[in-house]
Amino acid sequence: MAVYLIGTLDxxxxxxxxxxxxxxxxxVTEVxxxxxxxxxxxxxxxxISRETVFELAGTSLAKVRAAGDRGAAITLAAQGVAELIAQRHATGAVDGVLGLGGSAGTTIATSAMRRLPVGIxxxxxxxxxxxQVRPYVGDKDILMLNAVVDIAGINRISRAVLGNAARALAGMVTLKAESEERTDDKPLIAATMFGVTTPCIEQARSVLEExxxxVLVFHATGNGGEAMESLIAEGLIAGVLDxxxxxxxxxLVGGVLSAGPxxxxxxxxxxxxxxxxxGATDMVNFGPVESIPDEFADRQFYVHNPTVTLMRTTIAENxxxxxxxxxxxxxxxGPVKILLPLQxxxxxxxxxxxxxxxxxxAALFESIHAHGGAVDVLEIDRHINDAEFATTAATALLDILRSRKTSDPPGGPGG
Structure with a gap:
């Protein structure tokens, strides 16, 4: 087993x-x-030398040193290490990655970690x-361990923290997980949920599981949507109940829970x-009331809790x-259907x-009809959290999945 240990060795x-x-x-037999x-x-x-790292970033150590730009050097090192890990993973040579550092080391090592699939x-x-670690973690299962003190020498505190880090990573790579030995895994459906759409997803999930x-449920808080998109791109998902x-x-509006364009x-x-x-397109998310930008002062708000304030989307935004x-x-x-809860x-x-x-x-629904082309759009005279709407949505996805499976040629995606 090979664990890649990333650090700025100077x-x-x-x-x-x-x-x-x-x-x-x-x-760990190979570090x-x-x-x-x-x-x-x-x-x-x-x-793996720094020369190799910068070559993988399309430059050389000599050029980076001559430029004398620390910020550019960090960016290039991150690119090189990420490319290294991606290439090694493609050959099956990466069992785990451990990094240590301050802002530069964290930027570099987590850039490589984000190139790996969930589970490594x-x-x-x-x-x-x-x-705030979202820029480093992104949509991947990266475990962030607080160094407590600066990573500058081995002392009573750093010895404990770094020792725990090594033992934790070693345990993850040496102890075989039960899930890795299973052969009865079911096809995966990705579903998106917010607190204000929870009843819908709970009902739909029961239909799909039956x-x-x-069903993998992703909390639509920005990171959740990014994670779902990433797993879909990795080919792990059979269908999506978005x-x-x-x-x-x-x-669109500038809230704090964007999942990107x-x-x-x-x-x-x-x-x-x-x-x-x-679901929940009626709202834009902000933090505490005092954190809302002044440009939205005249808008309609709902205080969800002391740390979350919701702003109603306008007709134009819809x-x-x-x-x-x-x-x-x-x-x-691929096949797609849009369901609109009229209530x-x-x-x-x-x-x-x-x-x-x-x-x-009405503005939201009319715009979807106007720009959807040949997409099948179904209006349902129910609220999104009504059981009937949830069951209809789950059944619609099941119908598509069954239709695709029966139409696939032998050996195709449905076989």
Missing amino acids: TKGTETDFVREQLRACG VVVDAGCLGEPQILAD PKLMVSTLASG AGYE ITTTELADE DRLTAAGRAGIPQVISV RLLGEEIARKAAVAT GVSAIDAEEQPFDDPAAR
Whole structure:
């Protein structure tokens, strides 16, 4: 088994060497040390040199040093290490990755970790691990361990933290998981949920599970949507029940839970069957009330809790949302259906609820009809959280999946 240990050996050589020895003591038979440093001289010998790292980034160590730009050097090191890990993984040579560092080391090592699929152990010991880590973790299963003290020498604190990191990573790669030995895994359905669409997904999930599928539910908080898109792109998903497309509203308006411009595209590119709805598109997400930008001062808000404030989307924004959903569905290479809940798109968009706005819903629905081309759009005179709507959505996806399976040639995707 091979664990790749990534560090900037001009500043973190001693600490990297300590972790290497800890990994070996825990039964890791092959520890591959990767030097991602640049400016100073390495304190220990690496298995993968910095020269190789920068060559994989399309440059050379000499050019990087001559430029004297630390920021550019970090960016290039991240590119090189990521390419190295991706190439080694393609040959089956990566069982786990462990990185240690401050802001530079964290940027470099996690860039490589994000190139690996879910399931391969990834652990980052970082001085930034107690803060906002989404830029480093992204949509992958990266374990961030707070370094507590700077990674600058082996002392009473760093010895404990780095030792724990080595033991944790060694355990992940040496102890075979029960799931790795199973042969009865069911096909996977990806579904999107928010607190305000939970009843819909719970009902739909029961229908899909009864039909023999395993349902992965993604919380539509930006990272959840990104993670789902990533797993679809990796070919792990058989079908998508994209009920809660709220992240598109945050991307459009400027909320805090955007999943980026590529949300709602992976299934279409891969030709994966999908049923799409408009769950929670009535809202844009912000933090505490005092954090909301001044430009939205005259808008309608709902305080979900002390740390989450929701803003009602306008008629104009709903037209744009409808157009985006429809256009992305229209270019899908696989079967797709859009379901519209006429009585409301979230728990607070219903009769006598704070975000009830028939005009905004009408603008959303009309825009989807106008821009959807040949996409099958079905209007259902129910609220999104009504059991009838959820069952209809799940059944629609099952119908598509069954139709595709019976139409596939022998040995095809459905065989």
